Amino acid sequence: MIEVNELTKRYGRTTAVNGLTFTVRPGHVTGFLGPNGAGKSTTLRMLLGLTEPTSGTATVDGHLFRDHPRGLRHVGALLDAHDVHGGRSAAAHLSALARSNGIPQRRVDEVLEEVGLAPAARRRIGGFSLGMKQRLGIATALLGDPPVLLFDEPVNGLDPEGMRWVRGLFRRLAAEGRTMFVSSHLMSEMQNTAEHLIVIGRGKLIADESVTEFAARGTRQSVTVRTPDPTALAAALEAEGASVQPDASGAEEWLTVTGLSAARIGELASHHRTVLLELATRTSSLEEAFMELTADSVEYLAGDSR
Amino acid sequence: MTSTTAQQTVASTAVHVAEPGARFRDLLAAEWIKLWSLRSISWAFGASALVIIAINISAAVADYNNWPTYNEGIRALFVPIWAMRDAFTVGACLVLILATGSIGALTIVGEYSTGQIRTTFAAVPARRSVVAAKMAVVTAVMLIYGTVVAGTSFGVTQAILSGRGIGLSLGYSGALRAVAASALLAPVCALVGMGLGALIRHTATTLVTFTGILLLLPFLLNDRHRWSSAILHALPRSAWERLVQMGDPFKSAPYPATTSGSWIVYAAWPLAAAVVAVVAVHRHDP
Numbered sequence: 231m232i233e234v235n236e237l238t239k240r241y242g243r244t245t246a247v248n249g250l251t252f253t254v255r256p257g258h259v260t261g262f263l264g265p266n267g268a269g270k271s272t273t274l275r276m277l278l279g280l281t282e283p284t285s286g287t288a289t290v291d292g293h294l295f296r297d298h299p300r301g302l303r304h305v306g307a308l309l310d311a312h313d314v315h316g317g318r319s320a321a322a323h324l325s326a327l328a329r330s331n332g333i334p335q336r337r338v339d340e341v342l343e344e345v346g347l348a349p350a351a352r353r354r355i356g357g358f359s360l361g362m363k364q365r366l367g368i369a370t371a372l373l374g375d376p377p378v379l380l381f382d383e384p385v386n387g388l389d390p391e392g393m394r395w396v397r398g399l400f401r402r403l404a405a406e407g408r409t410m411f412v413s414s415h416l417m418s419e420m421q422n423t424a425e426h427l428i429v430i431g432r433g434k435l436i437a438d439e440s441v442t443e444f445a446a447r448g449t450r451q452s453v454t455v456r457t458p459d460p461t462a463l464a465a466a467l468e469a470e471g472a473s474v475q476p477d478a479s480g481a482e483e484w485l486t487v488t489g490l491s492a493a494r495i496g497e498l499a500s501h502h503r504t505v506l507l508e509l510a511t512r513t514s515s516l517e518e519a520f521m522e523l524t525a526d527s528v529e530y531l532a533g534d535s536r
Numbered sequence: 537m538t539s540t541t542a543q544q545t546v547a548s549t550a551v552h553v554a555e556p557g558a559r560f561r562d563l564l565a566a567e568w569i570k571l572w573s574l575r576s577i578s579w580a581f582g583a584s585a586l587v588i589i590a591i592n593i594s595a596a597v598a599d600y601n602n603w604p605t606y607n608e609g610i611r612a613l614f615v616p617i618w619a620m621r622d623a624f625t626v627g628a629c630l631v632l633i634l635a636t637g638s639i640g641a642l643t644i645v646g647e648y649s650t651g652q653i654r655t656t657f658a659a660v661p662a663r664r665s666v667v668a669a670k671m672a673v674v675t676a677v678m679l680i681y682g683t684v685v686a687g688t689s690f691g692v693t694q695a696i697l698s699g700r701g702i703g704l705s706l707g708y709s710g711a712l713r714a715v716a717a718s719a720l721l722a723p724v725c726a727l728v729g730m731g732l733g734a735l736i737r738h739t740a741t742t743l744v745t746f747t748g749i750l751l752l753l754p755f756l757l758n759d760r761h762r763w764s765s766a767i768l769h770a771l772p773r774s775a776w777e778r779l780v781q782m783g784d785p786f787k788s789a790p791y792p793a794t795t796s797g798s799w800i801v802y803a804a805w806p807l808a809a810a811v812v813a814v815v816a817v818h819r820h821d822p
Binding site (some may be wrong): 260275278279280281295296297298299300301302305306307309310312313314315317318319322323325326327329330331332370 | 562563565566567569570573574575576646647650651652653654655656657658659660661662664717821822
């Protein structure tokens with residue numbers, strides 16, 4: 231179990247993490263979401279004792295991580311797949327880490343096999359692709375067979391097969407009763423693996439709830455209608471209590487309607503003798519719920535759209 | 537960093553067992569693996585050793601060949617002063633300082649520049665123990681390297697010179713001191729490199745700083761003035777020069793260095809470097 235309590239980190243005048251409090255429980259995958267620069271990596275670094283918090287605490291099973299002489303046996307972590315010396319072979323890299331934690335050498339071969347790097351074990355890490363480095367990072371995290379696992383953006387650089395493998399692996403590790411805390415800036419990634427979500431933006435907690443609850447925030451259904459006479463149809467629908475907006479695309483013929491079902495809109499159009507060219511129900515995805523929720527806390531936004 | 541003996545449980549057991557204390561021996565073993573799994577390190581050791589020994593041998597061969605042309609003045613001073621200078625030439629000393637300092641610095645800077653240090657500390661959160669283990673391993677390896685290089689240089693050069701009856705034996709007064717000082721220069725410089733590396737954490741800046749202080753600074757100072765010679769004698773390179781010097785027939789320096797002072801310099805630099813490395817790594821978040 232991971233417990234984060236009033237965790238704060240300031241760098242000069244910038245507050246990277248601001249009074250975060252949450253708990254990550256064992257037995258399922260907990261997604262750690264937020265836009266780029268939200269403070270996810272800083273939080274994970276503080277959990278691992280790599281960064282000293284300005285105030286507050288982050289503990290693993292009730293202990294500060296830095297109090298463990300053998301970190302790998304308590305927390306397995308993949309923060310950045312590039313955090314390896316490119317001059318060593320994968321086997322030598324893992325051997326040194328295993329030795330430092332008193333983990334038997336055969337465990338190195340096991341995790342290399344597990345992540346599919348056994349054939350590349352003797353090759354220099356410097357020649358690895360990002361996907362291979364991610365696999366090596368996952369192997370490192372698994373080395374100590376730890377009860378708690380942290381992953382920062384683990385699917386970066388993985389091919390579709392690799393992504394599917396990671397999802398399966400994470401579900402299996404969670405099913406074994408481990409605490410799985412996986413960060414991502416991609417909501418769609420979490421949709422497939424996580425049961426619980428912790429969402430942060432600009433260092434603050436935005437949501438701490440199950441994926442089902444989180445998705446419910448975004449399940450406002452809307453109906454997209456295309457008609458040659460949008461003004462008349464909009465008036466008719468609004469008379470029935472619907473909320474009508476020009477479609478986000480800006481095309482004149484399109485309307486986005488909330489508050490009425492597609493069937494009811496069809497009936498009303500027929501009643502008012504309005505031609506419908508298209509009619510479709512849209513359920514907003516988890517991705518949209520996420521975008522909506524974090525819209526105010528996006529640190530870096532492309533272009534000058536805001 | 538308690539390296540106790542009551543930990544036979546560890547090696548083959550599964551995880552989740554009751555955990556014995558941090559094992560310094562495990563950290564030493566890990567650093568040993570890390571050192572030798574980098575091909576560049578083995579190459580640096582091998583290549584620099586060959587260059588150093590070759591420089592010294594060529595000096596001895598030159599004196600062997602030129603001996604018949606030397607005048608009485610040179611011949612009178614050759615044993616032991618010039619004979620020892622063939623065993624440990626200044627050029628070879630500069631190569632030794634540069635090679636060992638760079639290797640030492642890279643064992644630490646290499647971790648910071650690649651990001652490996654975060655993986656290392658995520659595995660072993662006790663940063664000071666990790667650095668202490670790293671320094672212990674490098675010191676031990678450097679001691680062996682220094683002994684091999686200094687011993688071979690002395691043995692081969694003196695064997696060549698003995699063909700003219702002008703070689704020294706290890707039993708000659710001061711010879712053992714010179715060999716020991718040359719051997720110890722390797723761990724001294726490696727530790728200084730590690731200290732600077734931990735403090736600077738940037739490859740190029742670390743190597744330039746190291747070269748500036750240990751190799752170039754002695755050229756900018758002279759022993760004609762009190763303050764200048766005080767700084768000069770406090771540098772490892774000058775200390776080495778004093779310790780391998782077999783005599784000063786011309787009494788040229790008004791403020792000569794002492795051998796005991798030079799041994800203190802040999803002890804102070806690595807000790808200070810070790811303290812700096814441990815404190816810097818502990819305080820600075822990787």
